[in-house]
Amino acid sequence: MFKKVLIANRGEIALRVHRACKEMGISTVAIHSTADSNAMHVRMADESVCIGPPPAAQSYLSVPNIIAACEITGAEAIHPGYGFLSENANFVQIVQDHGIAFIGPTAEHIRLMGDKITAKDTMRKLGVPCVPGSDGAVPTLDEARKVAAEIGYPVIVKATAGGGGRGMKLARTEADIEAAFQTARAEAKAAFGNDEVYLEKYLDAPRHIEIQVFGDGRGKAVHLGERDCSLQRRHQKVLEEAPSPVIDAKTRARIGEICADAVARIDYAGAGTIEFLYEKGEFYFIEMNTRLQVEHPVTEAIYDVDLVQEQIRVAAGLPMSFTQRDLVPSGHAIECRINAESLPDFRPSPGRINTYYAPGGLGVRMDSAIYGGYAIPPYYDSLIGKLIVHARNRELALARLRRALSELVVDGVATTTPLFHALLDEPDIQAGRYDIHWLEGFLAREES
Missing domain, CATH: 3.30.470.20 (ATP-grasp fold, B domain)
Structure with a gap:
């Protein structure tokens, strides 16, 4: 069992992980930005390390700073909580390359499920029921029109790298498909740096x-x-x-x-x-x-x-x-x-x-x-x-x-x-x- 775990998060989830560790006899390391120096998870942890200024990109999303905090404190494992870097496959790989255990799935599984098209294809092959939709990414508006006609309106256009409702637009009729397709792609590019989208049948009251x-x-x-x-x-x-x-x-x-x-x-x-x-x-x-x-x-x-x-x-x-x-x-x-x-x-x-x-x-x-x-x-x-x-x-x-x-x-x-x-x-x-x-x-x- 681990002797020391670094909690790569903040707020209530960081405190939740801390409590689980303490009941198991595991020492905890809190990381925090300068804005969180008085946060409860910092006060409760056995050790704490300031990893940067308030913006998350310079603190809670800074992989080098988090790895350095592990090395400074001798933490053997990282628990990511949720949000921030919890589903970042590159982060997981870097953690493991530094000989630190990641408390979560492998980088391979995070990548597999992080792309919505690959995830859907994988689940379909594993016998999990899926929403009718395109077989993969839909690269053009003409292809979007064709797929939508095949599965039937209404349809929803979704970013392959999406989440939290971003890059997701509804087309109730053929007249809506162009605006939905273009807007979803633009939002996806802005939010995720990837404008790939796919189509699914829209369910009215699920x-x-x-x-x-x-x-x-x-x-x-x-x-x-x-x-x-x-x-x-x-x-x-x-x-x-x-x-x-x-x-x-x-x-x-x-x-x-x-x-x-x-x-x-x-x-x-x-x-x-x-x-x-x-x-x-x-x-x-x-x-x-x-x-x-x-x-x-x-x-x-x-x-x-x-x-x-x-x-x-x-x-x-x-x-x-x-x-x-x-x-x-x-x-x-x-x-x-x-x-x-x-x-x-x-x-x-x-x-x-x-x-x-x-x-x-x-x-x-x-x-x-x-x-x-x-x-x-x-x-x-x-x-x-x-x-x-x-x-x-x-x-x-x-x-x-x-x-x-x-x-x-x-x-x-x-x-x-x-x-x-x-x-x-x-x-x-x-x-x-x-x-x-x-x-x-x-x-x-x-x-x-």
């Missing part, structure tokens, strides 16, 4: 269902059920729950086995998430995230596992601590992403927190790195905490979430907490009747 998988890198893998992440704004998840209100045990076992078999056959190592659109009883693969997800705590709650500790075990060459037979879900869990943003326009709201009070009680978990007096810097993502509740069933989980939200106090900056109070009053949310477009419609009605 849910976003993701399957948590975990592999040992030696041909064994398991699934830990699904998470429903359909409540999204601009393709960004807002609330997640597990299990999904629309997936039964038989369906869960079927799609879970397909996903676990797929990652086992490619010798995948560590945590991963296979994401689907789900409509009318059918699953359609959209992408695989080769890292820990923001919403991993809801899976941990219903399966009573620590996914971060399991990542560390596998990266250290140890076998997984559970088998598929051990993984029996219990109850229902919901996560709210609390952002420092002002409503209704969701404008970032950095600033100093005067008072912070985290909710507690049975079945309540608050993953956050904020504290009273902490100044939220303006340079990074606005996520400041994740409120997770767990109860025997969904009805009780919703009641527990309502109570926990009423206890949460973050004074000094605006947060998205009022949005969740409003959502819990909605009959569709109470009944689990929503798809990936529901939240956008709700917000539009609220503004009008």
Whole structure:
């Protein structure tokens, strides 16, 4: 087992990894920019290294500085958290070339799944159901028109290197395809330096269902059920729950086995998430995230596992601590992403927190790195905490979430907490009747 791990991230995920390491008797190294010198993950770690000024490109994305921090402190392994360099195959290769263990999948698997076309082709060959679409990149507008006519409108044009909704445009009719194609390519070039796009059939009212998988890198893998992440704004998840209100045990076992078999056959190592659109009883693969997800705590709650500790075990060459037979879900869990943003326009709201009070009680978990007096810097993502509740069933989980939200106090900056109070009053949310477009419609009605 590792004696010292460097955590190549910040905020609540850095603190989450730190806690997992401490329970395993592993020393931690925090890295930070000058803007984060007073951050909680820096205060809690056994050692810390300043790796640059506030801009992420000069600090949290600076590979030479991170490698130097490992060498200075003698860290044997790096945990990337999520975001930043967590899915950067070149970074993983450099880490390994320096004799440092990377707590995550191989560079090869990150590259394989990082390109949407290659990932889709790989998954199709492994028996994972996929959305009908182009066989590969679509280089010209004429080819886009031809493919769209074959699969039928509406279609969606997507960047092959895309993510977070960037480089993604909808064409409902043939009249829309030129603008969608050209705009998607331009956005993709600006955001990712790669203007390749592909086409997929657009599903009108799907849910976003993701399957948590975990592999040992030696041909064994398991699934830990699904998470429903359909409540999204601009393709960004807002609330997640597990299990999904629309997936039964038989369906869960079927799609879970397909996903676990797929990652086992490619010798995948560590945590991963296979994401689907789900409509009318059918699953359609959209992408695989080769890292820990923001919403991993809801899976941990219903399966009573620590996914971060399991990542560390596998990266250290140890076998997984559970088998598929051990993984029996219990109850229902919901996560709210609390952002420092002002409503209704969701404008970032950095600033100093005067008072912070985290909710507690049975079945309540608050993953956050904020504290009273902490100044939220303006340079990074606005996520400041994740409120997770767990109860025997969904009805009780919703009641527990309502109570926990009423206890949460973050004074000094605006947060998205009022949005969740409003959502819990909605009959569709109470009944689990929503798809990936529901939240956008709700917000539009609220503004009008």
